[in-house]
Amino acid sequence: KRPAGAPDKELARKITKVGIVGAGLMASQFALLFVRRLQVPVVMTDLDQARVDKGVASVHEELDKLAEKGRLDSDNHSRLKALVTGTTDRSQFADCDWVIEAVFEEVGVKQQVFADFEDIVAEDAVLATNTSSLSVEEIGSKLRHPERLVGFHFFNPVAVMPLIEVVNAPATNDVTLATAMAVAKDLKKTAVITRDRPGFVVNRILAKVLGEAMHAVETGTPISVVDHALDPVGLPMTPFELLELVGLKVGAHVLESHHAPFPDRFFESEHLNALADANAKLIKRDGKGRPGGY
Ligand code: CAA
Numbered sequence: 001k002r003p004a005g006a007p008d009k010e011l012a013r014k015i016t017k018v019g020i021v022g023a024g025l026m027a028s029q030f031a032l033l034f035v036r037r038l039q040v041p042v043v044m045t046d047l048d049q050a051r052v053d054k055g056v057a058s059v060h061e062e063l064d065k066l067a068e069k070g071r072l073d074s075d076n077h078s079r080l081k082a083l084v085t086g087t088t089d090r091s092q093f094a095d096c097d098w099v100i101e102a103v104f105e106e107v108g109v110k111q112q113v114f115a116d117f118e119d120i121v122a123e124d125a126v127l128a129t130n131t132s133s134l135s136v137e138e139i140g141s142k143l144r145h146p147e148r149l150v151g152f153h154f155f156n157p158v159a160v161m162p163l164i165e166v167v168n169a170p171a172t173n174d175v176t177l178a179t180a181m182a183v184a185k186d187l188k189k190t191a192v193i194t195r196d197r198p199g200f201v202v203n204r205i206l207a208k209v210l211g212e213a214m215h216a217v218e219t220g221t222p223i224s225v226v227d228h229a230l231d232p233v234g235l236p237m238t239p240f241e242l243l244e245l246v247g248l249k250v251g252a253h254v255l256e257s258h259h260a261p262f263p264d265r266f267f268e269s270e271h272l273n274a275l276a277d278a279n280a281k282l283i284k285r286d287g288k289g290r291p292g293g294y
Pocket residue numbers: 132154155156157158159160161203206236237242246250254
């Protein structure tokens with residue numbers, strides 16, 4: 001059965017090479033997933049060689065770990081390692097059919113990335129943004145061909161979380177959307193098509209939970225009480241564990257980006273901004289990284 005709003009899957013472009021802009025933590029998780037599931041060359045780039053090398057090394061290490069655990073045989077281990085490369089020479093993206101960015105969550109930065117890469121890739125390459133709360137339409141507004149830009153929003157940890165929000169921006173065409181749906185399927189993820197609205201669907205709900213949790217703490221409820229309020233619901237993580245997983249800066253940004261368009265409906269937390277700036281820890285952890293108090 002075709003997912004709600006999905007175009008004919010026959011329209012999807014075949015992906016023979018993946019380009020990843022950014023070589024940080026999120027980008028490395030993408031590279032690992034793409035190479036394992038699509039088994040095509042994956043090239044990563046970043047601002048300088050040191051960042052590129054670090055990103056590629058971390059993907060190679062994860063492949064080593066999979067091999068050690070017996071999840072990759074030695075042939076596939078060396079083959080997949082060889083498929084993941086890094087470069088600061090952007091011309092190596094010329095033959096990528098799919099370019100996804102995982103760069104700083106600021107609209108101007110993402111606009112510039114896509115403007116730069118649009119000049120490098122083929123006319124029919126698909127461009128994907130992993131933005132979690134910016135407008136895909138605005139990110140694509142500087143493109144000559146905004147119809148080939150789509151939102152492709154992963155969740156943390158990328159290897160484990162099953163969902164991808166495929167964001168259908170006003171300019172996104174059916175070939176682009178069909179390709180994004182096919183890529184999500186090849187990655188063995190569940191894809192839902194969302195409208196291009198602040199927070200799409202998941203972060204809009206998450207912003208409510210995290211915003212209310214911060215508000216309760218700021219108005220005097222102990223963090224230990226707030227953090228366990230949802231335990232009876234059976235979520236895999238408490239709100240503050242989740243905030244630490246996605247990063248306090250990202251969490252603060254999610255709240256801000258909902259408060260700005262909907263000030264009456266969403267809470268913006270100055271306290272969380274300050275904690276993020278101070279690199280604060282919300283939850284104490286034991287030697288094995290497990291939560292152990294506040
Ligand atoms: N990277 C890769 N794999 C990981 C991982 C990581 N960081 N963390 C855990 N895993 C894997 C483990 O290897 C294990 O795999 P196997 O079963 O194949 O061995 C599996 O996940 C389960 O791990 P654990 O048993 O160690 O731990 P757990 O059962 O406590 O699960 C969890 C860990 C999957 C992270 C779980 O706590 C969870 O689902 N948490 C909720 C995460 C969530 O809600 N994410 C969304 C965040 S919002 C977001 O990302 C959007 C945004 O834009 C802000």
